Amino acid sequence: MRADARKNRDHVLAVAGTTIAEQGVDVAMRDIARRADVGLATLLRHFPTREALLEALLHRSFEELTAKADALEASSSPAQALVSWLRDCVAWTTEYRGVTVLMAAAIDNPDSALHTSCVTLRAAGARLLTRAQAAGRARQDLDGTELFALISALAWLGDQPSLAPRADHLFDVVTGAILTAAEDGGAGV
Incomplete structure (x- = not known):
């Protein structure tokens, strides 16, 4: 070019x-x-297309979030890695109002310009979730698709002016529901 x-x-x-x-x-x-x-x-x-524009715009962020998952997997406890990555993902999705709706649709549409990036991002989160599940720190009845849906739901909350002030609290509620108690009996990360 x-x-x-x-x-x-x-x-x-x-x-x-x-x-x-x-x-x-x-x-x-x-x-x-x-x-x-x-x-x-x-x-x-x-x-x-709009999706081609969004893919070009968001591609770097998708790569950064995927790399962040890799780094957290190598450097943090399973629960810390999962929660930290979820927080970063949710914060990123709220930068662009409405992007989660397009991302959720792109996951199931291989013809979407966003499909590959969204699938890669979902896989990164699924790896962190699987690692936390293997360590006994996350619910066993969740998968990567459901985790991606929870990210979308939390991002939607941040887009709602009346709910935005509660977004951090609701994030903690959701992550508390994902995580299981530590072996020492504490529920903390």
Whole structure:
């Protein structure tokens, strides 16, 4: 890609990130193009669909969250790793209003531009969950798909103005329901 085309693409992505953070994932592509000061045809040449735009925008974050899961798996206790990763995942999903709805749909749609990244992210969480389950620190009746659904639910709570002040407390309630008591009898992480 030519340097000027790369610069234009990067500018569009930066503007799209700001716009989606402010207005949500349903913002019109035309509005993103207008704010980026490019024509709609230019935007669509780089990103032919909303999902393609989101995949390009979110790809780095997906990679970072997957790498974070790997690092936590190697450096933290099973329960700490799971809770820390869940907290980071939920915090990230609330940056872009409405993204969890698209991610949940993309999991089951191999034709979605977001599918591969979402499946990879779900697998990273599932590994942490399986590790916590093997250590006796997480419920045995959960799987990676259900964990992904809980992330979506917690992110949705953060998107609701009336519930946002309770989001941290509700995160603790949900993680408390996922984790089992430690062998020493304590329920802490």
